[in-house]
Amino acid sequence: MYGDRVRNPALLDRIVCADDAAMLIRDGMTVGMSGFTRAGEAKAVPMALAARARQSPLSITLITGASLGNDLDKTLAEAHVLARRLPFQSDPALRKAINAGEVMFVDQHLSETVELLRTRQLGPIDVAVIEAVAITEQGGIVPTTSVGNSATFSILAEKVIIEINLSQSDMLEGLHDIYIPTHRPTRMPIPVVAPESRVGLPFIPIDPDKIAAIVITEKLDSSSTILPPDDETRAIAGHLSEFLEHEVKAGRLTNSLQPLQAGIGTIANAVLHGLIETPFHNLKMYSEVLQDSTFDLFDAGKLDFASGSSITLSAEKYRSVMPDFARYKSRLILRPQEISNHPEVVRRLGIICINTALEFDLYGNVNSTHVAGTQMMNGIGGSGDFARNGYLSIFVTKATAKDGRISSVVPMASHVDHNEHDVDILVTEFGLADLRGLAPRERAPLIIANCAHPDYRDELADYFRRAVARGGHTPHVLEEALSWHVRLKETGSMR
16 A cells, blocks of 8 residues: 555555554653654654653653654653753743753754764664655665754664655655765765765665654644744845855855855845845855745746755745645755764855854854853754854844844853854844954944944943953953843843
């Protein structure tokens, strides 16, 4: 019955229901699960596991590629299945449990998780649960809309559960490029020399004897939560496009730019969408997540090729892209996230990296993860992999949040994910600060004038003047450096 999807006949008798497959996962295990930014996650087995845990409590360490869709993190957190979670998440219910100390969250660079597993600094992986389009004649796993960490989970796990999702188009087969680096310290260079380089296999190679259960599902990925561009995000896109045009005029770039990376979310998506109305052409992407803007750029004739680790689309864009996927397929690759985010490849390709900040300070230190320094939002994701190694490291954000009560430009960042050494360009709707080649005392006036909201500029300028009077290479009034965050906690506003 499912022979076109499970093409190894010996595996057909391993098809079971989700409840039976979930029984392979026991209390205390470490589970590796497919899924990267709400795309390609296993959908039935984790729900069955949560249902079982409500009757018979159990807890696991759950490792994924990135965030999960279909409210899986919410369901697992509320069923108290998660003792430990890594390396990224974006669910409000799980976030609440993390910040309450109920779930131990390990925030990691997305390129590093499988390196730690491969060298047994983490793990071992007891069970991998992987969504697939198909299983090949040799037992290879063909992923769906994401690769993430699925390849290494499958290779390292003692047992593998595969969810064959019949709602995922068989057109996805052939899209993936599964390359696993050799072991260090004798590792050979990763042979990706362009976004379109194909260097691996179109499936995950494993011993079919490890496949302990196969579950048939039909549930779609969750839609992305990005919002359409608004006045502020269009302004951010405009400032960045103007800057890139200046770089072309200066002879540092061509109108094809260099490969583009953009983080997940509304602002980054809007910035890429803004490139449609520019003179740039024959663009390429080497990124993690291929969002709506990727396909908008394809349709506008601006983008030639895109490499990522997942495809995450809004409901409207999904309805237009997937039925016509054959038109895009030859211009797409999905890779393991350790390759899409690998510092070696990012440095080699000279990527222009665009990521989102929660806040940044007067000297260019960026906080991407912690609200007011303590409350985890989502995680660092891949932004560190790209920011440290890219040709241009760009961070974008709106100048204020919560109806102006929070300034995104502060005297001192309350948590630092990307220090001043890794940040080249800062952009808000008010302007752009090019920090390249500037000392700290030169950066602060530029950031205040170009990026801060007018309601906060005078106070920032006053702080900087008084800090300079005290001296120092990076001047601060230490007893006031986090006073804006204290004010926010006490009054609900930084004003």
